[in-house]
Amino acid sequence: MTPSRSFRIARAVLLLVFAAYFFVPLLAMFDFSTQVRGSAPGRTWDNWTFMFRDEDLRSSIVASLLLALLTVVLMIALLVPTMVWVRLRVPRAKKLIEFLCLLPLTIPALVIVVGIGNVYSWVTYLLGDSALVLTFAYVVLVLPYSFRAIDASLSAIDATTLSEAARSLGAGWFTVVVRVIMPNISGGILGAAFISVALVLGEYVFASLLRFDTLPVAMAALYKSNGPAAMAAALASMLLVSALLVGLTFLSRDRHRRNPGASS
C-alpha cells in the first residue's frame, strides 16, 4: 500500500522540523567557532587552528587519542578471546558473560565514578597520574557496546562448525581463534573499536571527576577563557566521532549485504 499524497506532504514538513531542531545547533556552533574574538565583525579560521597551537589543548588531544587507542587494544585483547572461548567451550557461561558485560550500562557512570574514586587514588599512586590510567575505567565503560558488536558478528557465523571443521583439518586452538574465527568476525571487532573510540573521545564524567585532562575536560576549561576556540575543538571532535559512527553503520550494512537474508 503506497502512502497517500497528504501523508507524504505531512511527512516532509515534519521531517524538516526535526531536521531544523537537529541541525541548527550544529550550524550555530560552526557560526560561533568562526567568529572573531570580542564580537568584532568578520570571519576567521583562527579558532580552528588554535587547537594545534595551544599547548594544553594539544596535549589533551594527544592524551584522548592515546586513551582511545589503549582502550581499544585492551578491550580487544580481553573481550575477543574470552567471547570466542565461551562460545566454543563453555556455552553455559554465556549468560554470565553477557550479564557482566551489560552491567555497566545499567549503572549510571557517575555512580561508578563515586565507587571507584578510592580505587583510582591507589592506581594513580602506583602508576603515576597520567591520564592514560583512565584506560581501565574506559574498558569497563565501552564493554556493553563492544560486547554487543562482537556478539552480533559471532552469532552471524557458525563458530562451532567453523572450529570443528578447522580442528578436523588439524588446526590447534590458537590457530582456530586467530586464523579462522577472528577473520570472520573482523567486521564486529572493527565496529567495537569504532564505537569505543567514539565513546572515549567524548567521555567527560570519569575524566572530569577524577581530574584528568582529556579533550572534553580541556574543552570545558577552555570555554571559560576562549569560547570560539572551544567551540571549534568541540565541533572537530564531534565531526571525527560522527565520521567513525557513520562509517560503522555503513560497515554493518555491507556485512548484511554480503549475506542477504533468506526471507526474500
Added chain:
Amino acid sequence: MLGAFQDEDGALTLGNLDALTSEAAVSALKGSLILSASTALLGAVLGAVLAYLVVSLPPRSLLRRGTLALSGVLAQFGGVVLAFAWIATIGQVGIVTQLVSDLFGADLYGSGWLFGLPGLVVVYCYFQIPLMVIVLAPAFEGLRPQWREAAVNLGASTWSYWRHVAIPLLTPAFLGALLLLFANAFAAYATAAVLVSQGQPIVPLLIRQAITSEVILGQANVGFALALEMIVVVTVVMVAYSLLLRRTSRWMR
C-alpha cells in the same frame, strides 16, 4: 567496583542517609525525576513519530538510511559538545536568540533559562529523540505488512488497524524504550555539568558538589548516599518496567 562502593557500608551512617532528606537533596531528586520523566516522555513521543516517518520511507531511500545513521550518532552525542552547541544556538548571543530578537524583538534568552532545568529539557531531547528512533525503528520495521493487509482485509479501517493491531504490538517496545530514555536522562551528567553553573537542580550535580568539595569534610559519604539513591531509583524503574512488560506482552511467551 560495586564492592568498593559497598565497603563504605560502615561509614554509611544514618547521618548520611539523613543528608538525602535535606532540602537540597530532595529538590535535586525532584528535579532529576522531572527532567528524566519529561525528556523520556517528550523524547519517546517525538522519537516514535520520527521513527514512524523514517520507516514509512522506502527501504532503500537515502533519507531513511541517512536519518537512521545520523540518529545513531546523535544518540551518543552528549556532554561538552552538546552543551556548547546549545549555548551557541539559544545562549545569550546564540544565533537563534539573535535571530528572534532581530525579527520579533522578543528576548528568547530571558533570564538564562537555558542554564536551568527548562534548558536541560530542551537540550536532553537532542539525544533522547535520536535514541528513541534507533530503539523503536526496528519495532516499526517488525510490523509485518501482512498484519496490516490481513486487518484491512477483515474490514479494519486505518484507525482500527492502529487501535487494535499496531499500537498493542508496539507497546512493549515503546515502554522498554521509555524506560531506557528515563534511565539515560537520569544518569546523564556531562551536559548538565557544563551547562549548569549555578545551583544543583539535579542529583548528579549534587553528587559532583559532594565529591569535589574539599571544604566540608565527610561530604564524600553524602556522595555515596546520593549515588545509592540513584541506583535505587533506577532499580525501581526497572522493576516497574518488568511488571508492566509482563502485563503488556503476555503474548510473547
Added chain:
Amino acid sequence: MTDHTSSHGLAVALSDLTRVYGPVKALDGFTLDLAPGELVALLGPSGCGKTTALRILAGLDRATSGTVSVGGKDLTRVPASKRDMGMVFQAYSLFPHMTVIDNVAFGLKMRGRDGASRRTRAGDMLDLVGLGEHADRYAHQLSGGQQQRVALARALAIEPSVLLLDEPLSALDAKVRVQLRDEIRRVQVEVGTTTLFVTHDQEEALAVADRVGVMNAGRLEQLAPPAELYSAPASRFVGEFVGLSNRLPAEVRDGVAALLGREVPVLPGSTTGAGHALVRPESVSVVADAAGTATVATVMFLGPLSRVTSTLADGTDVVAQLASSDALRLQPGDAVRLEVAPTPVLVVA
C-alpha cells in the same frame, strides 16, 4: 456489511487487468472468470503476476487498468476493507498479540458484531479446521500448519464473498503441506465459497483445484481442469511447466506426428513439419529387445514406480516411467526398444 449466505458462492470476473510497476508489466491484459463456488488455482513461476492478480482482487493493489467484479457488482474502486474477502497469506499473518480465538473473531469485531456471537462464530470456525482445543493459545505456540488453519478460519469467519489463498502452504513441511492442502479443499467444498488459490507448486494446484490457470509473464496461458491441463497443454510453456516432459524430435504431417517410428495424433496448437514433441514419461514404455537401438542409462527406483532413462542412437535421453516390477528387470547398458503410447502430443518448433 452484507449478510449473504456464502453456501452458493459468487461469480468473480477479472477483466483485462494490467498492472505496471515502473518499467515492469506485472499483469498484461489478464482476464479470468471464476464460476460460483469454484476453486481456481493460479499457477506459474515466481514473477509471473499471479500474486499481483490476487492482490488486485483483494483490493490490496490497484490495477493500472481493467475491472474487478464479484457477483455482478463492480468492485474496482471499492477499498480492500469493504470488499468482504477473506485472505490467507503465505505465513505469519496471525496477529501475535491476540489469542487464536481473538484472531478468528477480529473480522467480526470490525463488523460490529457483539462479543457473544463473535465467540460462537469464531469457535465454530475453529472446530471446522479442527483447532477448537487451541482457542486460547497465541500464534507462536502453534505449529506452522496450525497457524495456517487458524488463518483459514479467520478468513472464513467473516463469511467472505471470495476466499483468497496466497501461497498458503509454501512455508510448510512437505508432509503438513499435503495434509493441509486436502483440508483446505474439504473446507472449501463444505462452505462453498468461490476461491482463488495462488501457488507455484503444480502438484498442489492440480490436486485441489476445479480449474487451474497457468500464468506466464502477466498473461493467462491456459485455464483448464487439471487433467486436461496435463494431457492437453495448449502451449509449449504449459507443456514444459506442468509435469515432466521429454522433448523428442518429431515430424508432423496432416495432424499426425512421426515419433520414434510410430504415428501419434497431435494436439491443437502444434506446428507442422519438423519439431519437438513433448512426451510424458508415462507415455513411453521400455521393452527389453536385443535388437533395440536405445540403451538403458540409469534406473531410478521411486517406490511403486521407477524412472528409466535411456539413450537413443542420436544421443537424445528419454525418460520413461514404469511400474517398478517392470523397471527392475532392466540394467544399465541393456539394449531396449522405446515405444510411445498413442495419446495426442503437443509438437513445438
